[in-house]
Amino acid sequence: MSEVRELPLVEAIREAYRQEMERDERVFMVGQDIAGGIFPHTKGLVEQFGTDRIVDTPLAEIGMYGTAFGAAMEGFRPIVDFMFAGFFLNAASPILAQTAQFRFIHGSQMSLPMVITGACGAGMRLGNEHAMLVHNMIAQVPGIKVCMPSTPYDAKGLMTAAIRDDNPVAFIWHLGTMMDRGPVPEEPYVVPLGVAEVKREGGDVTLVANGFQYKNAQIVADKLAGEISVEIIDPRTFSPLDIDTILKSLEKTGRLVVVDESWESRSTASEIAAQVVDRGFDLLDAPIRRVTIPNIPLPGGHMEPYVAPNPDAIEAAVRDVCR
Amino acid sequence: MALGKEQMKLLYRNLVRADHFDKMMMNRIMQGKLIGFYHPGDGAMAAGVGASTFLGDNDILNPHHRAHGLGYAAGRGVDVGRYLAEHTGKVDGCCGGRSSFHWSFPEKKMYGASGFIGWHFCPVVGWGWACKRKGNQMVLMASGDGSYGQGGAHEAMLFAMNWKLPIVFFCENNGMAIHSTISDMHPMPDISSLAQGYGMPAVVIDGQDVFAVAETVIAAREHALAGKGPTFVEAKTLRLREHDVGTPDLARAEPREAAYLEELKKRDPVVLATTRVLAEKVLTRKQIDKIYQEAKEEVAAIEKFADESPVAQPSIEELLAGVYVA
Structure with missing residues (x-):
């Protein structure tokens, strides 16, 4: 049996774009400088699909987003690329007030099959606007799905699922995972939205982490191996959230640490903690710990390594709940 | 391009219908028989009717918020019974009673209104x-003068000209945005002057003349379908009443003067159109009376339909099932 080929995460995303655009001519991409490619995830696509389907726009997020939003109503399946996910805030009104709520408000008559994507993440010293993770801002609003891959395999599968989904899906990817290599099957496949995965089995503590923080979680689990057995769950999708997989793990471990590269308050970590208390209070042998960004704007400069979640902070939280 | 007699008859009929629909809504909001609010179109129903009556079935039509798009609904052949049922939160509403005044008719390529002007x-x-x-196919995108304060307006015009998109930017300029006058809010009296910066052809017309509006939009539509790109049509109109029924009718902080409003009423588009169809022998007085009678009967049927429809109060489970495509 031949080895599964390895790809960097960013190329796994590109393969999903390419295969889905070959499969369905309604799929197209719109963004700023995607033909040239600020990130390599769109490299070479314009040569294959032309400027009708790899659409560069002026620096104007309302118009850029509107290209996708309006075309989706007319039966196209757009992917709109904000380059940096934080730039979605320039089109937050049409995304959060209209797109997400559109189907419901208009009597569930219309569907808006579109993917909203962008890169983000602490660790590159890009400043708060480029770095901040926006998954929780988007996930608060019903009607839009939100996901973020941790591995190249998930990146291709989640993007394929997002493109094929008939709902708007925000696909956020972390710059700290961009060049991570991992096995990626060549044929198209789907990682279903709304399904978490146990990525490492363990018996002492459930550690929920995603994106770049999934890597930090693995570092901690490796370090503690032999001392504390860590089970790592990757939620993969923030909305809808697969809480059942986490509760099932807690039946075994009784201890929960949630890592979320987001502000401490009103984050996915907060949401998971609340749902676990609601539905799994009796499973808990220790208080839930959240490892997040304190409630301060993410500074540029040299402060990211200790302000953002990191292996030391995760290890301290794991040890704390396992005392 | 001059309109034919049949086209003029259709426009006149739709104008009378739209005027009746608008008055129906004003009556109902004052009777407490409408949800939310109503922004009356009284005296300004010609622009919507003229802009929408001769669009193609595949053309996308975005109605102006004033009169909650009723001039456009009349021209488009929307089921106003379902429209009113929506505005009254009934199960037969076009959006199941969930949208109220954010109504939509996707099958008519009217994709929805929003409270975000x-x-x-x-x-x-x-x-x-x-x-x-x-x-x-093309887009008739209507809006008021106030909405051109939004940055998105400029992005839309920029993209439309860059890509030569088949869009008619149709602006109903009534000179008022709630209590603000256009002279306070825009540096130029004509909103269409903005189009010049993008190299977009623009024209200013009398929005009280339903026939002039229709002629202009037909030409702009042909321009769009010929691949020549967007155009800007500014229809000068007026506002006879307050911004929304029940609020004070102010300009800045002062009440608008009665004598001024009386002067505006002379420009009522129904009066102007009636004078013209009689003068040009497009319709007889008897035919006009019949059109009025039919409009009254249509309104009665619309209200009966909406009033007899049950209030929409689905369960939380049913509502949750409507958020995502399964």
Whole structure:
């Protein structure tokens, strides 16, 4: 049996774009400088699909987003690329007030099959606007799905699922995972939205982490191996959230640490903690710990390594709940 | 291009119908028989009727918020019974009673209104992009003068000209945005002057003349379908009443003067159109009376339909099932 080929995460995303655009001519991409490619995830696509389907726009997020939003109503399946996910805030009104709520408000008559994507993440010293993770801002609003891959395999599968989904899906990817290599099957496949995965089995503590923080979680689990057995769950999708997989793990471990590269308050970590208390209070042998960004704007400069979640902070939280 | 007699008759009929619909809504909000609010179109129903009556079935139509788009609904052949049922939260409403005044008729390519004035400058780009890709369809995008304060308006005009999108930017300029006058809010009296910066052809017309509006939009539509790109049509109109029924009718902080409003009433589009169809022998007085009678009967049927429809109060489970496509 031949080895599964390895790809960097960013190329796994590109393969999903390419295969889905070959499969369905309604799929197209719109963004700023995607033909040239600020990130390599769109490299070479314009040569294959032309400027009708790899659409560069002026620096104007309302118009850029509107290209996708309006075309989706007319039966196209757009992917709109904000380059940096934080730039979605320039089109937050049409995304959060209209797109997400559109189907419901208009009597569930219309569907808006579109993917909203962008890169983000602490660790590159890009400043708060480029770095901040926006998954929780988007996930608060019903009607839009939100996901973020941790591995190249998930990146291709989640993007394929997002493109094929008939709902708007925000696909956020972390710059700290961009060049991570991992096995990626060549044929198209789907990682279903709304399904978490146990990525490492363990018996002492459930550690929920995603994106770049999934890597930090693995570092901690490796370090503690032999001392504390860590089970790592990757939620993969923030909305809808697969809480059942986490509760099932807690039946075994009784201890929960949630890592979320987001502000401490009103984050996915907060949401998971609340749902676990609601539905799994009796499973808990220790208080839930959240490892997040304190409630301060993410500074540029040299402060990211200790302000953002990191292996030391995760290890301290794991040890704390396992005392 | 001059309109034929049959076209003029249709426009006149739709104008009378739209005027009756608008008055129906004003009556109902004052009787407490309408949800939310109503922004009356009284005296300004010609622009919507003229802009929408001769669109193609595949053309996308974004109605102006004033009169909650009723002039456009009349021209488009929307089921106003379902429209009113929506505005009264009934199960037969066009959106199941969930949207109230954010109504939509996707099957008529009227994709929905929003309380965020100027919201449509975002999707209009994609509507135009899709129409261009598919061919032989265009977008009539109506809005008021106030909405052109939104930054998105400029992004939409920029994209539309860059890509030569088949969009008619149709601006109903009534000189008022709630209590603000256009002279306070825009540096130039004509909103269409903005189009010049993008190299977009623009024209200013009398929005009280339903026939002039229709002639202009027919030409602008042909321009769009010929692949020549967007145009800007500014229809000068007026506002006879307050911004929304029940609020004070102010200009800045002062009540608008009665004598001024009386002067405006002379420009009522129904009066102007009636004078013209009689003068040009398009319709007889007897035919006009019949059109009025039919409009009254239509309104009675619309109200009966909406009033007899049950209030929509689905369970939370049913509502949750409507958020996502399964």
